[in-house]
Amino acid sequence: MRRRTCIITYYGYMDGSGEYYIVIDSSICDGCGLCVGQCPKKIIETAKAMIDIEEKIVATVKEEHRKNIKYECLPCKPDKETPPCVSVCKNNAIRIIWKAKA
């Protein structure tokens, strides 16, 4: 079977405290933008992405926030409940990886 073309983007960091990534699958994301309104820090936007040479509108983390995720995502980070960007997505295109170092 041919592998489905999926473009998975990991935005985040890895350091002494553990690792944290916002993972967006561009092949599932339909660019509806619901997550944009849900983010308390407004770090998500919908933008044109080139998938090979075809253009598609998908959710991305704004370029200027990509190196600040450690601080921007702080309000939603405690893993008690699902972050709003993840729970609002009807296609399950967004997930969060948060593994604190023991």
Add this chain to the structure above:
Amino acid sequence: MIEGSQQYWRWREYHLVFPEKRPKQSSIITAGVDIGSVSSKAVIMVNGEIYSISIMRTGSSSPDSAKKVMEWALKDTELKLSDIHYIVGTGYGRVNVPMAHNTLTEIACHAKGANYIWGPTVRTILDVGGQDIKAIKCDEKGKVLSFLMNDKCAAGTGRGMEVLADLLKIPIEEMGAVSLNVDEEPEPVSCTCVAFARTEAMWLLRRGWTKEKVLAAYMRAMAIRMCNLLQRVGCESELAVTGGQSKNVGIISRVESLLGMKTLPMPEWEKDGRDPMAAGAIGAALFAKALHEKAKK
């Protein structure tokens, strides 16, 4: 000039033209310009083959760097800027490439470029640039499947190597080999932060560590970081390293021993321009060809 004021951090800027790839009347001429945080690369392709390549340091202004590196690539060719059918800009400063017809992210370009340099067997790409590290997975056509965006800072990248070259007074191109010249591998440094690299290295030197040992400890820490990123996306063979640090044997051999996996060998880029450092620009020029052909249809 003060004695010993040699600029150890300065790496070789170069320009190569391959006259046998000279364009004919009907040739499709495309170019890729990759403005990185530390180096700027331009590649001119004729029918999808490298005709001219230039690599230089990025200046304080991205548009100027783009113009300069493009002018240099055009030098000693029969071409003018207006002869190029399609130009794609990429890299950190891609929005500031004034002559570009289109811009693409460096992720897609690096995957395409690595596919061109090493062929369809490349599955994982580790791009170690001047200010960030990226891990990319691609298919046999060089199409991106998944990628990991850089960490939150410039830790453990080419810029850090420049800082250490300057401090230890070792020419940057020899650092990799020097770092391998240790009897046993030291513990990695606790942090690869560029801002603290000087301080930490000086502290180790004062404790009596040799320059070789300091470099080995720093590069080991960098290699561990890179392997962590690779393991997050899932490292599949074959693994290619692109970006400026692909020329650093100290990093490459440590990554290989940590992963227990060989990386693809450095191609003979002086003969055909397939320089892994310019993978982004090569990929951009290939995309330029695809986009030009798509526009004509």
